[in-house]
Amino acid sequence: MSAPENLSSPLGLLAELTHRCPLACPYCSNPLALDQRADELDAATWARVFREAAAMGVLQLHLSGGEPASRRDLIEIAAAARDAGLYTNLITSGLGIDAARLARLKQSGLDHVQLSLQDVDAETADRIAGYHGAHARKLAFSRMVVEQQLALTINVVVHRANISRVSALVETAAALGAGRVEIAHAQYYGWALRNRKALMPTPAQVAQAMQEMESIRPRYAGRLVIDMVVPDYYARRPKACMGGWARRSLNVTPSGRVLPCHAAETIPGLEFWSVRDRPLAEIWRDSPAFLAFRGTDWMREPCRSCDMREIDFGGCRCQALAIAGDAAATDPACELSPLHTIMRKLAESDASTDDDEYQYRGRSAAELAIAIPVR
Amino acid sequence: MPETTAPDRPRLAPGVRLHFDQTRNAWVLLGPERVIETEGPASEILRRCDGTRTLSQIVDELAALYTAERAEIEGDVKDMLTELVSKRMVV
Numbered sequence: 001m002s003a004p005e006n007l008s009s010p011l012g013l014l015a016e017l018t019h020r021c022p023l024a025c026p027y028c029s030n031p032l033a034l035d036q037r038a039d040e041l042d043a044a045t046w047a048r049v050f051r052e053a054a055a056m057g058v059l060q061l062h063l064s065g066g067e068p069a070s071r072r073d074l075i076e077i078a079a080a081a082r083d084a085g086l087y088t089n090l091i092t093s094g095l096g097i098d099a100a101r102l103a104r105l106k107q108s109g110l111d112h113v114q115l116s117l118q119d120v121d122a123e124t125a126d127r128i129a130g131y132h133g134a135h136a137r138k139l140a141f142s143r144m145v146v147e148q149q150l151a152l153t154i155n156v157v158v159h160r161a162n163i164s165r166v167s168a169l170v171e172t173a174a175a176l177g178a179g180r181v182e183i184a185h186a187q188y189y190g191w192a193l194r195n196r197k198a199l200m201p202t203p204a205q206v207a208q209a210m211q212e213m214e215s216i217r218p219r220y221a222g223r224l225v226i227d228m229v230v231p232d233y234y235a236r237r238p239k240a241c242m243g244g245w246a247r248r249s250l251n252v253t254p255s256g257r258v259l260p261c262h263a264a265e266t267i268p269g270l271e272f273w274s275v276r277d278r279p280l281a282e283i284w285r286d287s288p289a290f291l292a293f294r295g296t297d298w299m300r301e302p303c304r305s306c307d308m309r310e311i312d313f314g315g316c317r318c319q320a321l322a323i324a325g326d327a328a329a330t331d332p333a334c335e336l337s338p339l340h341t342i343m344r345k346l347a348e349s350d351a352s353t354d355d356d357e358y359q360y361r362g363r364s365a366a367e368l369a370i371a372i373p374v375r
Numbered sequence: 376m377p378e379t380t381a382p383d384r385p386r387l388a389p390g391v392r393l394h395f396d397q398t399r400n401a402w403v404l405l406g407p408e409r410v411i412e413t414e415g416p417a418s419e420i421l422r423r424c425d426g427t428r429t430l431s432q433i434v435d436e437l438a439a440l441y442t443a444e445r446a447e448i449e450g451d452v453k454d455m456l457t458e459l460v461s462k463r464m465v466v
Contacts, residue, residue: 009398011410057398059410087394087405112390112407151390153407179389179463180407222379225463227408 007285007294009057012249013086014064014262015046017077019254021067022095024130024360025118027157027192027199029262030066034361039255043073045275047080049252052280054084058250061086062114066254069096075104082109089114091155094141095134102144113145114153114182119162120172128161130360139176146177153180158209158231159199160351166209167216174224183213184229189263189318195358200350206234233347237308238315238331245293245317250284258283260290263318267327293317298328302336381456385433386426388466393421406464416441420452424465430456 019034041049050061061081068074069092081088089112090105097105117138119125125135145152154173158166166183173181185206186192186199201209217226230239242249242261251259256274259265265272271288284290292298296309303314314320315331323332323343332339387393391406393413402418404411413421419440423433434452438445459465 055398057396059394059396059403059405060408085394087392089407111392111405114407149389151388151407182408222461222463225407 008247010053010248010250010284011058012060012062013050013053013058014062014249014251015049015081016064016066016251016253016262017046017068017071017074018066020070021065021093022070022131023067023093023134024362025116025128025157025191026130026195026358026360027159027186028361029187029190029192030361031190031263031265032194032361034066035254040071041252041254041256041275043076043080045256046077047084049275049280050081050084050086053250054086056281056284059087060089062089062091064091067093067096069093069101075101075108078105078110079108082111087111092116092141093129093134094138095131097141097144099144099148102141102148102150106148106150110150112151112153114155115142115145116155116157117169117172118156120165120168124161128358130358142176142178151180152176152178153182154178155182155184157184157186158201159186160201160205161199161356163201163205163209167212170213170216170220170224170226174220178224180225180227182227182229185231187229187232187263187319189266189322191359191361193322197350197353197355198358200233200347201231202351203234203348205351206231232316232319232331232333233343235333236335238312238319238333240312241316241319241331244310244313246284246290247294247313250280258287258289260293261318264289266318267321293328300328300330302334303330306336379457379461381430381453381460382466384426384429385424385456385460385465387421387424388463391464393418404459404464409462409464411464416451417455420455421465424456 018040019030020037068090078088088110090110091114094115115138118128122135126132156169170181188196192199213228220226246260251262252275256276257272258275259272270292273283273287299309299314303309315333317327320329320331321327324339330337332343334340394403394405396403402413404413404421419437423436434449437452438448456465
């Protein structure tokens, strides 16, 4: 079978093993409507998906969620990933993994652990996570990861409540023994879009954070890799979202739907295929959702004739939908978009509010009052 | 700013491994959010970064393998490893 010319082999697979999670972060990347536990793929199906992914050229697998440790069969799943030859990264909150379970994960061949932190100190971190005591447990987990000589990345999603502490967050990652830190500005889809007013930083805060990051970077050379996810709303040009739609990676939801990116289901009218019904390679090649924005044929102006079209691929489809109301529009993060100024004004307006109340997934106000003692 | 140099007994950093990619028919260095495709000599160097061989041994072996000037090989090996140390792929 010959592949179409514009079809490349994917490099990465994000496996959302479950949408269950003890935390309720207000920027959660999971959809507003979560897959139910009863619908989750079993370990044998995941093992088949991993083998198919490896055969297609996928090199890196991210075991994610929700909280992947919510799955009782996580060890079995991780072992299947490594058996398939995939570089296996566990993306976790650390909650639900004790030293013994971590040791078994390591034995099963896990390559790397990515742990999220919400802030540098427990009080604000726990408020953001919507879970009292989470921060202390995360720190304890990070020590276990380092003690067991597993490679550790610390990931921090950055927004108005913690952006003034980016330097301290990087230093915390270094002090915990991480080899890499990801400072990721919140991406406003799903839950983060719903909480945008409470999350959006001001342009001055963003500029200050970017400057701090550049000035501290040399200090950590060879010791800590620092990766940044840029803040779209204040950018001049869009990011190459996912390295281009349906070009480098795929995402499998807990119930088996295959998406070009984790937020793709926010786009109405896309038809997603499931690993329950079809082999992964066929879905990658032919599924309507993957074909919808693969390559450059779908583009209109100003993208269509732009010199950057195969560099940024028109930016992010989900963001185009969220702001322009049209997933095929130019990402308004681009200064060539007619909506670029409007997007920036939206951000500035949200950032200037005093509204710091989060809407947490799966939490009623009454539950939160118990979970999070208010100052 | 701390200078990075090639280590005396280089090894792949924790969480980094060398993998033969059958689809692309190439050795790749895999790390957290990193895929580095390596060409012939680079993969020969990386396969020897096992934490037991010294830098000098690696240079000797490469010089023999490619029947090349030791001094020239030494420069190439050091440059490559220094670069990978700064990316924290080698320690």
